[in-house]
Amino acid sequence: MPASASRGCERVQMEISERKKKILAAVVDEYIVTAEPVGSKALAEKAGLGCSSATIRNELAELVNMGYLEQPHTSAGRVPTALGYRMYVNELMQKQKLSLEETEELNSRLEKRLSELDNTISDVSRLASQLTNYPALALSSRSQVTIKRFDIIYVDANTFIIVVMLDNNTVRNKLVHLPVSVDEGMVKKLSTMFNASFTGISDSQITPVLINSTERAADDSLGLTSVIAAFAMEVLASEATPSTYVTGENRLLNQPEYRDPDKAHRLMSYLSSGGYILPPGEDLGDTNEVRVLIGPENIAEELKDSSVIVASYDAGDGTKGLIGVVGPTRMDYSVIASKLSFLAQGLSRRLGGGEAPVEGMHNKLIIKGDDSDKR
Amino acid sequence: MPASASRGCERVQMEISERKKKILAAVVDEYIVTAEPVGSKALAEKAGLGCSSATIRNELAELVNMGYLEQPHTSAGRVPTALGYRMYVNELMQKQKLSLEETEELNSRLEKRLSELDNTISDVSRLASQLTNYPALALSSRSQVTIKRFDIIYVDANTFIIVVMLDNNTVRNKLVHLPVSVDEGMVKKLSTMFNASFTGISDSQITPVLINSTERAADDSLGLTSVIAAFAMEVLASEATPSTYVTGENRLLNQPEYRDPDKAHRLMSYLSSGGYILPPGEDLGDTNEVRVLIGPENIAEELKDSSVIVASYDAGDGTKGLIGVVGPTRMDYSVIASKLSFLAQGLSRRLGGGEAPVEGMHNKLIIKGDDSDKR
DNA sequence: GTTAGCACTCATTTCTTTCGAGTGCTAATA
């Protein structure tokens, strides 16, 4: 009796039978919707696996041994462990394809968001939160930013506008007000010089040496050069700093696992304080890949009993980012992953300059987990 | 026996005696910190009004009759009613002046926020929330926005940048990419024309007629004119639309009155959905005035059992706005009003162009309520 | 290998009881 041999042991390694898989999947599926421990009887009835509750009880007991499930207390049903979710996400989960209607719905909403003004990423974060009913986060970062072009607009003797165009075609400007007078010729000269020596370089290359030599070359005794250089650095730095948006934190309160205000508050303030979600420094993952971090797989203490689902996008011009949600470990990974993946793909295209909406290709969904088992 | 004559009647109108005022104030003060009904004994001990608990009980009973206090149940202490708070705010409250250290602390933090990039108002909202530990809101609106200056930067035959400077010296830009080629001369010409006929006017004055005549005058067959005009309108419109920021919603969960997740959620999502806080269309109030809306005085159903404290600022150039917090009716009106007032004054100065920090004038605090009793 | 049956466990719900803070009233006091 190979099965009973495992009884009483600590997390036995054994091949998981087909039936066990089915049962585990059924447990997770059920738990996702009810948030209550699921019992053998309910399983026997609902999930159509032709066997009685007693049999299922045996299987459940073994799944507990194997570490996929756990019991809150002796006389309760089973609840998936992090390992159980991992297995579910990696192998068992039936990958959700969005229906055509859903795709269209999503598309039109995405469209609407993107067409409006500037704040693309934060807007999409908002959208993600709405669609999933979980707090959403969006992160975007640029790798190597450089300036493509300088213009300095002479407004009056004491005022000018610096306009700077970056290599990804975003344009930034700043109005500068000086206590001293500048003549238009100087402004022209500076503009030329900056275009000559400050374009195509990253912020670390803007050194005091460079600034000094420019200043001398332009014969600038007023310190204009350093003002402009400072702005250039500021723009480059702010563009290179990854920005994170968290929206819809309050939706956490919808979830039964956050009924405790303290627990909810802890997580919410962690989120809005901009605490890191992914291991800092870790790369963003391949584009169009969805990653799932389940409970203890998260590094941040505050997230250890929540899950994170993120999809990465890549605008092609060096702008990469993530869009994701945070919620209880019990989340509908499948649907959420689909939706996020969709949004990420939409972002990739849209930011990348292409104007076409994400097409009806329901969606290719690549879900990847945190493979490194221990960390 | 004038006092006992009121016994048993419905909300009797009578002059409120000095001692009653003192007691009422003490009740509110105490309730603000404990959030628990306050009883006669505690009052007799703490607040130094030389009389026994029995006397106080009599007074309390009358204050209940007069509508300033209420009892959650027969054997509990007293809790201020909205009317009680109103009275407290209007007459009884001992107006808090910020200490010098506090002023300096606030100043340096405000300074820091304002000196950093663009997002002044949202940043100050964040600051307000931090300082008060309540959700904060900031609203800013401009009355009459006009464009002061147009510049069009020729990038290449298909690309140019529109730079627009508003009458309050903010600068906006947009990169335009065209499918057809434009020559530099045309760009120059358009720039001149726009400066001639589109400056100093509001968005409603940008009519199709005006656009058409400009287009004809510039001999523009490519539709450039309308692109630029559209951008101008967009900028004007977006600038004129009052923008609201709500930050720190999660701090609501600190408050015992929002321990119920549903209640908290209701309010939080109302706040982050951008629901109006002040009666829509109502003017923002005089500058440097702090307004308090207590419980039922709010018009939004969702706010009927919360209070709102807002201070208004005025940058002088037509930019006006509010900065405020939302919380339980039991809030420390006095301190919060001081802090908000401080921030508002800081904003007024800073946005108004003056560079000096708010000085050590601890602060003049004008608190005004919702005087119209019924609405 | 599966399943019906049954005793057992234990969180949850419901009902009681206890406890005490706080009241209102009365009668004595200043």
Add this chain to the structure above:
DNA sequence: TATTAGCACTCGAAAGAAATGAGTGCTAAC
């Protein structure tokens, strides 16, 4: 006439006790 000590009374909240029932593990029969 205003204040106060004293006391019975009220009623929510906390603590304890009992009932409930979902779900289990195990055994023995199929």
